[in-house]
Amino acid sequence: MGEIRSAKEIAAERLKDIGEITDDDRLRWKFVPAGERIGQRFLFERADFEEELISFDEKQLPFVKKGLTQTLLANIDLPRNETIEKRNAKIMEAVITIKEDKESVAEALGQLQRIFDHYSQIGEGQRNQAKIGLKTKFEQSLRQALRAQGKELPGQINVEQYPQFQEEWRRVQTQSDMQYVKSIDEIKKHLAQIE
Numbered sequence: 628m629g630e631i632r633s634a635k636e637i638a639a640e641r642l643k644d645i646g647e648i649t650d651d652d653r654l655r656w657k658f659v660p661a662g663e664r665i666g667q668r669f670l671f672e673r674a675d676f677e678e679e680l681i682s683f684d685e686k687q688l689p690f691v692k693k694g695l696t697q698t699l700l701a702n703i704d705l706p707r708n709e710t711i712e713k714r715n716a717k718i719m720e721a722v723i724t725i726k727e728d729k730e731s732v733a734e735a736l737g738q739l740q741r742i743f744d745h746y747s748q749i750g751e752g753q754r755n756q757a758k759i760g761l762k763t764k765f766e767q768s769l770r771q772a773l774r775a776q777g778k779e780l781p782g783q784i785n786v787e788q789y790p791q792f793q794e795e796w797r798r799v800q801t802q803s804d805m806q807y808v809k810s811i812d813e814i815k816k817h818l819a820q821i822e
Contacts, residue, residue: 658687662694669695669721670702670714676721692725699725700815705807706743715743722818731821739814746807757799765792 661683668674676695683691699718706712719736726732765786773780786792 654687654690655693658683658690659694659697661687662691662696663698664694665691666695666698666702670698670718677724696722696725696819700819703739703811703815705804705811706747712743712747726818727822732818735814735818735821739811742807742810742814750803750807754800754803757803758796761792761796761799762786765789765795 665674665676665679668679669676680688680691680695699721703715703718704711706715719739723729723732723736766784769784769786769789770780787796
């Protein structure tokens with residue numbers, strides 16, 4: 628049988644494995660969340676993040692900026708509507724202001740903007756074509772099933788009202804959006820690493 632140890636002994640052993648807590652660890656724990664809160668206020672309360680950053684010293688500032696950047700990048704999304712487009716633009720302006728390496732940030736944001744443009748312009752046409760194709764296929768399947776039952780529906784069928792169609796359309800949209808989301812996520816990771 629093994630030795631019975633108290634929870635305190637087990638915790639002390641685990642702490643030894645972690646190692647010594649550094650000043651950077653303490654700063655990270657305190658100021659990354661502070662940066663995240665600033666990001667939330669900037670996005671949802673229209674706070675001026677630049678004004679808030681002034682109150683931090685040079686040791687705290689990198690951690691605050693890290694938290695702020697994480698929050699901003701987490702809120703970048705496909706421009707599915709005008710609200711998201713505006714939020715993305717606001718975030719992109721803020722990120723270029725926060726980061727020191729403006730050239731690398733501008734290049735990454737340019738790539739991001741090209742993805743957004745493609746999604747909004749070319750992707751929109753592709754989604755419309757896919758929806759028309761899915762409607763046609765679904766309507767044919769529905770008519771075939773009705774004929775097999777000895778029924779016939781005259782004229783056009785509004786397939787969009789059927790839950791099965793809606794479910795299939797959501798699946799197609801998600802699949803289509805994934806190619807964009809993967810590219811956006813890669814750029815967001817790259818932006819997070821830029822100083």
